[in-house]
Amino acid sequence: MPLFEIETDSHIIITWAENDDAARELVADAFPTDTVARLTKRPRDTWVISKGALGLTNRTFDPCHIARDCLSRSAGDKVNAIRLYRMETGSDLEQARKVIESNMVMGW
Template sequence: MPLFEVETDSHIIITWASDSDEASGVVSVAYPHDTVLRLTKRPRDTWVISKSALGLSGKTDPCNTARDCLSKSGGDKVHAIRLYMHETGSDLEQAQRAIESNMVMGW
């Protein structure tokens, strides 16, 4: 099954799909308010993201609390950051780093 990169007005989604219609369907289910801007069938069956290009260094283990906050917020980063601050007592910078790094790791 091919790997597709789907860019919307708010997200970049990497998904397995049998064709471009199915890949677009993934977006409509996961992010019904997003509009697909670009859909590309990837030439290979893997996707690599450089952590250094994203500004991540050191330990990057997934954080269950951050992932729970992302899930509760429906992927809304700002709301997830607020939830994380409330649940952990972290300051804004710590919460933003935790949420964004977990978003990058595919919560």
């Protein structure tokens, strides 16, 4: 069974289907309000997502390492660590809070 990449106005769906019509039917069942913008039969039976295309190849930016450093510099003061993390990374308050709290739980 071929692997299809189906792009709608709201989703990118990767699925197996017997043919183009079956792939379109699958989208109509799962997302009835979506319109199919592109339907591509993949040449192989696997799907690869390029980390480079997603911007995940920058090895110098390790959010956990930065968060642990901020926690260390703030002597474990969460509010100060969040402020430091925001200054280091340019993250918004919510993202900085999540990263700092996640690293606090892991025992920075």
